[in-house]
Amino acid sequence: MNILAIESSCDDTSAAVLTERGMQSNVIASQAIHVKFGGVVPELASRAHQTTISQTVQQALNEAELSINEIDLIAVTQGPGLMGSLLVGLCFAKGMALANDIPIIGVNHMDAHIYANFIDAKPEFPFISLTVSGGHTQLVHVKTPFEHEILGKTRDDAAGEAFDKIGKVFGLEYPAGPTMDKLAQSGNTKFHKFPQALLREGLDFSFSGLKTSALYFVQDQEEGFIEENLNDLCASVSEAITEVLVKKLKRAVEQTGVKTIALAGGVSANSMLRAKTEKLAEKMGVSLHIPKITYCTDNAAMIAITGKMKAELGEFDGMEIRPFASL
């Protein structure tokens, strides 16, 4: 089965082709326009998707050396995400499916982050997925394919959002997460102890207090403090965020007794989180799955693999499917 997948939930337009031979292409067109605004501007994002979607899909087909006539299934992100952005990808996909009489499957973006782990591996069910991105932070008990129980989630900011917002306080360009990760690698994690909210309480997360704490901490310092201690500040903030994520993951594994854990979402590309999770898995004797870096951030390859899994269960959609902005 040849699957064409389309993802446009936020500010990346992506298309991928999955065949029996594996992932043949995964094209991602990122939108640079948002950098000057310090965050994603929804209206600009949807206009940019509209401009790039045809070329992105064409490139994905070219790289896979297939034409639209050779596609057996179209998988597309249905939500959650920015409504204007979702509409572009979904309507484009529905148009293609209609005109070429190709079945279509709408994919939940959050599910797709989890099932990105199945692109190059086959994690055993049940497992716990720590799904962390700019929009979400969740601990999900994945019992069987698409049978999910959310054990914990953020009560305010997502972990990726915390990285980006605190990075902005430190004067870093949006999106700050990857830069903070790089700088943190040569910083001192014990430079300052930032708060680790809800550490002893259940499986929910909270990161808004950390953002405020970081802001107040640097506001009280002498001029030039941030520049002189940027690596240490990034390391200390990264330590606070990843420590909470990993401790809650450990608690979820203990509560459920699963033997497999998985990381998912853009923040799973964070090197400190990866290292800590690897250490945790080793200590607990559970197997760990982390997608390749290119499959961690928003991408259509994860939509393709999830579409394939839904097709195997016979879960097809029709022209009536609509996008949904929130979970």
Next chain:
Amino acid sequence: MVKKILAYETSTNICSVAFQNQKGEIFEKRIQGRSVHSDNLFLFTQELMKEHDFKIEDLNAVLVSNGPGSYTGLRIAASAIKGILFGKDVDLFACNTLASFAMATGNNSEAIHSIIDARRNHVYHQEFKLNEELEIISEAKVIELTDLEDQIVSGYTLIGTGIDRISKKALENVQIYNDSFISAKSLIRLFHLKNHTDFCIRTHPEELNSNYISSSQVNNTKA
């Protein structure tokens, strides 16, 4: 030979899809409401394809109402058409929405004012004259309701959305066509005009960009 044409009108809260067959007969599917476009545009197309036994590649032209109008409605149609015509050798024409509204009046009139509610105190507006051909009297732009009220006088024709926001006094002796006249059928009528290239621009689907008329223009009109 009469052309097979498919036309899309989504610039307001009306979702209308029309098909012209080779006999020149026009069929339409239409619905009005909030958030009705993203599913009905496709369902209507699918139904028309089944009922009239045609494929997309059988079409001679696809027409899209390209704005101004609702950002979401225009975006849905543009994205859908990019997908529908992906890899297809079918001509696409991006048509002036307000000009197609004027065609719905079927009215030989010296002054047809086409409008779309642009919220706040504004409307998208363009004035036309219709005889054998459609003539542009003013450019499409955002104007204040009070400016529109100053422009329309007895005997003029007004068509579009937001008419209920205009004062009753200004509407005295004005021929009114409300939103029930908004239809993709008008795009096909516009396309049949001899001077249709003044209003319908041949476009590659990849390069199709809706004519939003920016919100900054709304903000920059006089206070």
